[in-house]
Amino acid sequence: MRIWRFAVYAILLTSALVLTRCAQKSDARPVTVKGSDTMVILVQRWAEQYMGGHPGAVVQVTGGGSGTGIAALINGTTDICQSSRPMKDEERAQMKAKFGRDPSEILVARDGLAVYVNEANPLTEITLAQARAIYQGETENWKAIGGSDAPILLYSRENNSGTYAYFKEHVLDGGDFSARAQTLPGTAAVVNAVSKDVNGIGYGGDAYAKGVKMLALKRDDASPGVMPTDATIHDGSYPLARGLFYYLRGEASPPVKAFIDHCLSVEGQKLVAEVGYFPIAKAAP
Amino acid sequence: MSVLRPGIDPLSHRRLQRLREGVIEWALRACAFAAVAGLLLIIVFVFREAMPTLLNPATPKEASLAGFFATPLWQPVGDVPKYGLIPLLVGTLKVVIVAMLFATPLAVLAAVFSSEFATPRLREALKPIIEILAGIPSVVMGFFALIVLASWLQAVTGSSMRLNALNAGIALGLGVIPTVFTVAEDALRAVPKSYREASLALGASRWQTAWNVSLPAASAGVGAGVLLGLARAVGETMIVLMASGNAAITSATVFDSVRTLSASIAAELAEVVMGSPHYSVLFFLGALLFLVTFVINVAAGVFVVRLRRRLAGT
Numbered sequence: 101m102r103i104w105r106f107a108v109y110a111i112l113l114t115s116a117l118v119l120t121r122c123a124q125k126s127d128a129r130p131v132t133v134k135g136s137d138t139m140v141i142l143v144q145r146w147a148e149q150y151m152g153g154h155p156g157a158v159v160q161v162t163g164g165g166s167g168t169g170i171a172a173l174i175n176g177t178t179d180i181c182q183s184s185r186p187m188k189d190e191e192r193a194q195m196k197a198k199f200g201r202d203p204s205e206i207l208v209a210r211d212g213l214a215v216y217v218n219e220a221n222p223l224t225e226i227t228l229a230q231a232r233a234i235y236q237g238e239t240e241n242w243k244a245i246g247g248s249d250a251p252i253l254l255y256s257r258e259n260n261s262g263t264y265a266y267f268k269e270h271v272l273d274g275g276d277f278s279a280r281a282q283t284l285p286g287t288a289a290v291v292n293a294v295s296k297d298v299n300g301i302g303y304g305g306d307a308y309a310k311g312v313k314m315l316a317l318k319r320d321d322a323s324p325g326v327m328p329t330d331a332t333i334h335d336g337s338y339p340l341a342r343g344l345f346y347y348l349r350g351e352a353s354p355p356v357k358a359f360i361d362h363c364l365s366v367e368g369q370k371l372v373a374e375v376g377y378f379p380i381a382k383a384a385p
Numbered sequence: 386m387s388v389l390r391p392g393i394d395p396l397s398h399r400r401l402q403r404l405r406e407g408v409i410e411w412a413l414r415a416c417a418f419a420a421v422a423g424l425l426l427i428i429v430f431v432f433r434e435a436m437p438t439l440l441n442p443a444t445p446k447e448a449s450l451a452g453f454f455a456t457p458l459w460q461p462v463g464d465v466p467k468y469g470l471i472p473l474l475v476g477t478l479k480v481v482i483v484a485m486l487f488a489t490p491l492a493v494l495a496a497v498f499s500s501e502f503a504t505p506r507l508r509e510a511l512k513p514i515i516e517i518l519a520g521i522p523s524v525v526m527g528f529f530a531l532i533v534l535a536s537w538l539q540a541v542t543g544s545s546m547r548l549n550a551l552n553a554g555i556a557l558g559l560g561v562i563p564t565v566f567t568v569a570e571d572a573l574r575a576v577p578k579s580y581r582e583a584s585l586a587l588g589a590s591r592w593q594t595a596w597n598v599s600l601p602a603a604s605a606g607v608g609a610g611v612l613l614g615l616a617r618a619v620g621e622t623m624i625v626l627m628a629s630g631n632a633a634i635t636s637a638t639v640f641d642s643v644r645t646l647s648a649s650i651a652a653e654l655a656e657v658v659m660g661s662p663h664y665s666v667l668f669f670l671g672a673l674l675f676l677v678t679f680v681i682n683v684a685a686g687v688f689v690v691r692l693r694r695r696l697a698g699t
Contacts, residue, residue, distance in 0.1 A: 164655055167462070171658045194658060251545055258631075258652050259462040274464045279457070279472060282548065282630040282642050285652070297547065 130158035131359050134178035135169020136262045137286045138305045139344050142209060142375045143182050143363075149371060150362045159359055163286075166262030173347055174198060179356050181347040184211065184262030184305075185269075199349050206346040208363050210378040212328025213266060213340035214306040214314045216291065218298045223247050225316040225325035228339055231271050234301060237278025242299065254281035255290045255302040263287060266342055267303050307376025333378045344377065431675060434668035441665075448662035459633035459644065461653065461663045468666050472633035476550070476643030480625055483554025483639055484561055484618045489611055491558075492565035496607070499566075500573035501595040512570065519563035527627030530556030535628065544640035548630030551639040556628045557618050565614040572606020572692060573599055605692035612685035616678040622647040646670045 133143050140163040147159035161182075164172075169181035170191050187195075187203060195203045215231055217223055223246065233239040234252055243249045256277055257264040268274065284290050287304030294302040295311040306314060306328045316325030317339050332338035346360060362368050369379040437444050446452050447466050456469040495515065499508050535552045538544070542551070576599050584594040600607070630642030631652065650667050657664040 167657075168655050171655075174658055191658070253545060254632075259460065260653060260655065260657075265462060268463055276458055276460050276463070276467065279459075279634050280632055280642070282546070282632040283644075283652070284631075293547075299545070 129355070130160045131180065131356050132178045133159060133161045133180040133182055133346075133359075134164060134172045135182040136166040136184040136344070137163040138166075138184040138211065138261075138263055139182040139209075141307070142344070142372065142377055145371055145375055146363050146368055147359075149368070150359055153362075154358070157355065157358070165258065165260035166265070167260040170347065173203070173349060176349075179348070179353070180360070182208075183345045183347055184342065185265045186343070186345065187347060195349065201350050204348045204350065204352070206348070206360060206364075207343045207380055208346050208360075209344040209369075209372045209380060210333055211342055211344050212306045212333050212338050212378070213263065213270075213303060213342060214309055214328055215317065216294050216302045216304070216309055216312040216314055218294055218296075218300055219311070219313050220298050221247060221313060223315060224313075225318055227318040227321055228271060229320065231317075232273065232275070235267075235272060235277055235281065236275055237280060250299045253297055253300045254278060255293050255297075255300055256281035256283050257287070257290065257304070258283050258285055263304055266340075270340060270342075271303075305377070330373075330378055428675070431668055431671050435665060435672040437665040438662070438669045444665065445662055448666050457635055459649070461666065466663065468663075469633075470670075472635045473644055473646050473649055473670070475635050476629070476633065477619065477645040477647075479550040479639055479643055480554045480557060480629060480645055481615065481618045483551055484557035485611070485615060487555050487558030488561040488565055488614060488618075492562045492610070492614070493569050493607055495562075496566050496569035496573055496610075497595055497600060499570050501599055502591065512567075515566050516563050518559065519567075521560075523560060523621060523623040524627070526556055526560055527624040530624060530628035542640065546630060546632075546640060546642045548628060548642055549640050550629065550643045553625045553629035553643065553645075554639065556624045557621055560621060560624055561614040561618050564617050565610040568610030568613055569603070569607040572603040572610065575606065575692075575696060576602045577696065602696070603692065605688045605695065609685040609688035609692065612681050612688065616681040616685070619681070620647060620674055620678050622651045626651050646674050650674075 133147070140161060144161045147161050150159060151157055166181075166183040166185050169178065169183055170187060172178040173181040174191070174194050187205070192202060195201075215226060221242070223242070226245065230239065230245050234245075235254060235256070237254075239245060240252055241249065242252055254277075256267075259265075268277065282293075284293060287308045290302040290304050291308050291310065291312050294300040302312070314327065316327050318325050319339050326332050326338050328338050328341070333341045346363075348356065352360060364380070369381070372379045438448055439450060445466075447455075448468050452468055453470040456467045457471055458467040458469045459472050460467045495511075499511050503511060530552055531548070534556055535547050538549075538552050538555070539547050544551070580598050580602055581594055584598045585591070589597070625643075625645045626648040629645065629648065631644045631648055632642035633644040633649075634641045650670055653663070654667050657667065
């Protein structure tokens with residue numbers, strides 16, 4: 101009965117695989133980090149740097165959006181949540197209800213949210229009110245804000261994105277996006293679309309702005325246009341500066357804590373600047 | 386029963402054999418029921434998770450049936466979440482109509498050609514090739530639409546939105562063609578030879594025979610193919626997620642970007658907190674999709690039965 105022998109081998113093989121997997125797991129359980137797509141590149145680089153210095157340690161980084169990461173933290177499927185927005189009160193309440201304590205919040209880097217247009221666009225600066233009018237669908241032509249006579253094409257992010265939530269809160273004052281805004285998965289996709297679309301406008305972390313033009317932001321008509329730089333992010337003169345966070349369920353386990361300490365170390369913070377974000381502490385002049 | 390081999394009690398041998406066959410039969414029965422049970426559990430799960438939107442009084446007004454039609458906006462994340470279903474329903478409808486208008490004539494005429502006009506050798510080549518189209522992963526089809534088809538269509542139509550209902554619909558149509566073609570072709574091939582011979586003997590041309598005799602005789606099967614294609618188009622996710630631009634616009638033109646029911650579920654379900662109103666609403670969308678495709682599939686089944694009866698009865 102060859103088929104029986106085959107079945108026995110198959111069962112043995114599978115159980116061997118399962119057992120070795122379990123063994124690996126108990127040996128070095130990976131630290132999982134999940135959440136913001138904005139932070140994926142940064143955290144991935146941190147993880148590589150950390151694993152390089154700590155043989156045997158495993159850090160797994162995945163994106164999906166800040167909302168996805170927070171949901172995963174609440175559902176217990178990740179150790180650390182990376183988030184490009186602070187947790188909402190209702191999310192905090194859910195954490196508290198489920199785990200009996202508030203989540204711990206750790207500021208790990210800073211970011212400037214930039215508004216991009218195509219490189220062929222003559223515009224160089226934009227007020228927050230103009231950006232709001234554009235994204236709410238009130239301004240539909242570039243001519244209205246000093247550009248060429250062409251319709252404005254809006255690019256936005258999926259609603260699980262921390263960047264989306266931040267933009268909605270700080271630029272739209274909590275108002276609704278125009279229904280005409282096309283939603284794309286990830287800031288890289290937004291940058292790519294704007295770089296190809298002469299009439300496009302997009303928003304996202306300034307570290308991603310390759311092949312597109314970043315606009316200087318003005319708080320109102322009278323104030324000067326500000327570009328996101330180390331100085332303007334830290335002194336708060338750039339209007340859309342935000343924190344990038346880690347969230348944990350209560351106390352960190354030793355391997356999780358070791359990884360977070362690494363991110364906050366001098367070496368880790370140096371990497372922040374290399375990737376294109378801004379360290380927590382202001383750089384020495 | 387004669388004794389086969391000395392030393393073996395024939396009665397116990399027979400009993401052993403009966404026992405073995407019984408075990409096998411029960412194992413097969415268990416497999417069949419496991420498949421059905423899996424399906425039932427999925428249905429129960431989807432509907433149970435969707436229920437709070439309809440029944441739970443604690444559900445916020447926006448996430449209830451009345452809220453779905455109170456706003457023209459689909460923006461489930463924000464201080465005041467908006468769960469307007471109208472743009473999603475309109476978007477789904479637009480993409481599906483474009484897909485079916487594109488796929489149905491192509492697939493049905495290809496089936497007529499393959500079954501009525503092609504030489505046997507050509508048919509042997511044609512059919513597998515079209516059916517290979519069904520094996521192309523939808524993510525590949527979506528990628529093709531996103532990168533190649535969209536730019537091409539924009540150059541031809543001059544639409545301002547690169548990713549729109551037309552682009553997604555045509556890509557979706559490519560995915561639907563093999564389904565419609567295969568079923569329609571099988572139905573046409575099942576038309577008895579005597580029909581065609583009778584028609585040709587009466588002096589009809591081959592085209593007249595195909596159009597006036599074979600196609601009407603197989604119409605129920607062709608209809609079933611179209612319906613199965615429709616069900617696939619309604620439920621297909623990856624192609625529209627990638628090729629449609631996903632802006633929840635309510636408009637009549639196919640040159641606007643659209644957001645479909647299935648793409649909304651795919652884009653948003655990973656993010657929601659389990660049990661939240663947004664989560665329930667997404668499951669409600671899933672239940673809705675399930676019901677629509679279920680009804681279409683049942684209708685297709687009815688058509689197939691009718692075809693069989695017609696071809697057997699006359």
